[in-house]
Amino acid sequence: MAKKTVFACEACGYETLKWMGRCPKCGAWDTIREFRIEKDMPQSHEAPVLVSDEDLPEERIVLAIEEMDRVLGGGITCGSSILLGGDPGIGKTTLCFAIVSRMVELGYDTLYVSGEESLRQLSSRKKRLNLAGSFPILTTNHLEDILRAVAEKNYKLVIVDSIQSTYNSRLPMLPGSVSQIKDVSSRLIMEMKKSETAHIFIGHVTKEGAIAGPKILEHLVDTVLYFEGDKMLPYRMLRAIKNRFGPVDEVGIFQMRREGLISVENPSEFFVSERGDIASGSSLFPYVTGSRPIVLEVQAITPKSAFSMPKRLSLGYDLNRLFILIAVMEKMLGKPLFDRDVYVNVTGGMKVSEPAIDLAVAASILSSYRDINMGKHTAFFGEIGLTGEIRKIVNMEARLKECERLGITRVFCPRGVEKIGSPETIPLKTIRDLYEHVDEGSDHLRTR
Numbered sequence: 001m002a003k004k005t006v007f008a009c010e011a012c013g014y015e016t017l018k019w020m021g022r023c024p025k026c027g028a029w030d031t032i033r034e035f036r037i038e039k040d041m042p043q044s045h046e047a048p049v050l051v052s053d054e055d056l057p058e059e060r061i062v063l064a065i066e067e068m069d070r071v072l073g074g075g076i077t078c079g080s081s082i083l084l085g086g087d088p089g090i091g092k093t094t095l096c097f098a099i100v101s102r103m104v105e106l107g108y109d110t111l112y113v114s115g116e117e118s119l120r121q122l123s124s125r126k127k128r129l130n131l132a133g134s135f136p137i138l139t140t141n142h143l144e145d146i147l148r149a150v151a152e153k154n155y156k157l158v159i160v161d162s163i164q165s166t167y168n169s170r171l172p173m174l175p176g177s178v179s180q181i182k183d184v185s186s187r188l189i190m191e192m193k194k195s196e197t198a199h200i201f202i203g204h205v206t207k208e209g210a211i212a213g214p215k216i217l218e219h220l221v222d223t224v225l226y227f228e229g230d231k232m233l234p235y236r237m238l239r240a241i242k243n244r245f246g247p248v249d250e251v252g253i254f255q256m257r258r259e260g261l262i263s264v265e266n267p268s269e270f271f272v273s274e275r276g277d278i279a280s281g282s283s284l285f286p287y288v289t290g291s292r293p294i295v296l297e298v299q300a301i302t303p304k305s306a307f308s309m310p311k312r313l314s315l316g317y318d319l320n321r322l323f324i325l326i327a328v329m330e331k332m333l334g335k336p337l338f339d340r341d342v343y344v345n346v347t348g349g350m351k352v353s354e355p356a357i358d359l360a361v362a363a364s365i366l367s368s369y370r371d372i373n374m375g376k377h378t379a380f381f382g383e384i385g386l387t388g389e390i391r392k393i394v395n396m397e398a399r400l401k402e403c404e405r406l407g408i409t410r411v412f413c414p415r416g417v418e419k420i421g422s423p424e425t426i427p428l429k430t431i432r433d434l435y436e437h438v439d440e441g442s443d444h445l446r447t448r
Contacts, residue, residue, distance in 0.1 A: 007032050013178020035172045058245070061156070061198070063102045067254055067263040068095075070291075071225065071238050073246015076157065079196040080245060081189050083163075083218060085203040085211040086227030091236055092202050093117075095227065095254070095261055096159050097129060099200070104133035108156035111149060115141030115165035129260045141175065143168045143184050147191055155197050160188065163201040164212055176212070185217050218242065230349055235270070236261065237349070240290070250290025268295040268406055271348040281368030284379040284408065285360035286399035287352055293395070293402035295379065297347045298357065300364035302340045310338060316346025317361060318353065325358060325384060329365065332388035333435050340369070355383035356393040359412060362431060366438050375410070379403050382414045382428065390414045390428045400425070412437075 008015045009032050014025040022029050060075035069075050076082075076099075086092045096112070103110040112135060114122055119139050138149055143166055150158060160166060166184045167175035174180070185201065192199045201221065203211040211218065218224050222244040229236035238252040253264040264270050272284065272295055281300045286293045298317075305311065314322045322344055326337055344361055346352055359382035367374050381399055383391040392414045403411050403423050412434060415427040428434055 005034065005036050007034050008173065008179060010173070010177065013173070013182070015179070060245075061103070061106065061108065063099060063106075065098060065102060065263060066265070067238060067252030068099065071240050071243075071246070071250045071252040072223065073243060073250075076198050077222070077245045078156070078198055079193050080198050080223060081193070081221035082198070082200045082223045082225060083203055083211065083221040084200055084225045084227065085205050087205060087231070089231055090227050090229060091254075091256060091261055092227055093125070093161060094129065094256075095238075096161065096200060096202065097126060097131060098260055100135050100157070100159060101131040101133055103157050104135050109153060110135050110157045111138060111153075111155045111159070112136070113138045113140065113146055113149075113158065113160045113166075115139070115160075116162060131260075141165045141167060143187060146188065150192060150195070150197065154195055158192060158197055158199045159202070160199065161202040162204055163217070164204045181217060185220055189220055228349070233349065235264065235348070247290040251294070268293075268402060271296050271350070272406075280371045280373055281364055283360045283363040283367065283374050284376075284403075285352075285357050286379055286381055286402050287350070287354070287357065288395040288398060293398050294350075295402060295406055295408075296350055296352070298360040298364045299345045299347060300361065300368050301343050302337065302365060302368045305339055305341045311341040311343070313342075314344040316349070316351050317344050317357060321355075321358070322361070324386070325362060326365075328384060328386060328388055329362060329431065332431050335369065337365075337369075354393070355391075356381045356399075358382065358384040359390060359428070359431075359434070363412070363434060366435060370438055372438055377407065377409045378412070379408045379410070379423075380412045382412070384431055388431045390430060390433075392416060 006015050007017065007019050009023040009026060009028065012023060012026040014023050019034065020032055023031055059078040061078065062075040063069055084092055100110050100112050114137065119137060122137055138145065140146065146160065146166065163185055164176045164181060167180045168183050171180055171183060188199065206212050223240065224242040226239045226241055227236060228239060234256050236254045236256055238254065240246065240248055240250045242248065253267045253270060254261040255264055283298050285296050285298050287296050312319065312322055326342060329335065330337055342365060344364065360380040362384060363374060363380045381393065383393050385391055396413065396417050400411060400423055408423055410426060411423045412426045412428055415429055417425050417427065
């Protein structure tokens, strides 16, 4: 047993060999304290092993929760580490309860560890969700208790709720501190990977929306998932930020009901279901996230500004990109927007970062500016450069197929797209080509 004396910041976990009045990492005063840490000297006897593809095949457990399986890349990989973060009350525990219940139905031993709720609370939640099957629940936040329970039985899945509440009693830091999270997470991951036990850590998020704790926590795990959505709306989005066993930036759509979270089978129809008879300022955009396209609605309004500096506001679309797009439109089209406010919104709470949405945003702005109805069967996709050219983007064929599936008959897109299926493709070279279609009031767009 080796003893080590360190000075650590109670606020951020910064460690140093000497005392300082002000933490150089977080800037807090009088937060550095002296700690004596006892550590077991690691003794490793591992040797290199020659492996081939046939020796260690990848094993997955398909949950039959469609959106969860999709985000994970086809199911839970045995022995994988998953970090699930999200705002309080968004549904993280409800989702994990559904996963545990499904694992029990499939015949796998599963353990749910809760350091924040009592056994009575968890039992009441399970009864309210009407989940089938019984599974063991361990209510503790001591690391030693969790490791002992995992060692006694070979569980296929262990869920820890939450990783910030779990602590090692041999460390003098408070639960949730950086040093505690680093020690607890690394110990749990190391022990459970040895026994090929898949595990899910539920993580708290900060007010900025990032998972609380050190960034190394996201580096240690195999998969990082964010559970997003407005608690006042009935749907939730599960987004993969990191995934060693599947596509990154995959999105799963769930609907929150009284009986729990239900997978949304057709996200495109879900996001455009309330579109109906549209007015000006609206367009459709086939958004590719992960391995599938989803058709979203992009809205814009351009009212007259009452101020010398017009407002620019964007929800779901990068605001800096909106400034650039407006400047390109003013220069290439000769239509001033300095006397108009511009508000852009991607419906459904989706946040789109790919540049392919540029053409849809420009079409919505032009539609509102000219008071023209673009039609509910017309879609737009393409990147707009600084000189106004419409540039090619990735997965154009997949976008056209999704448009065809939804009954969209016309698609404005970059040049060079091969015609696939029924949608009529209208290739555009520059943004001026789009404006000419609007200005002429041709059959492609219905003028009011």
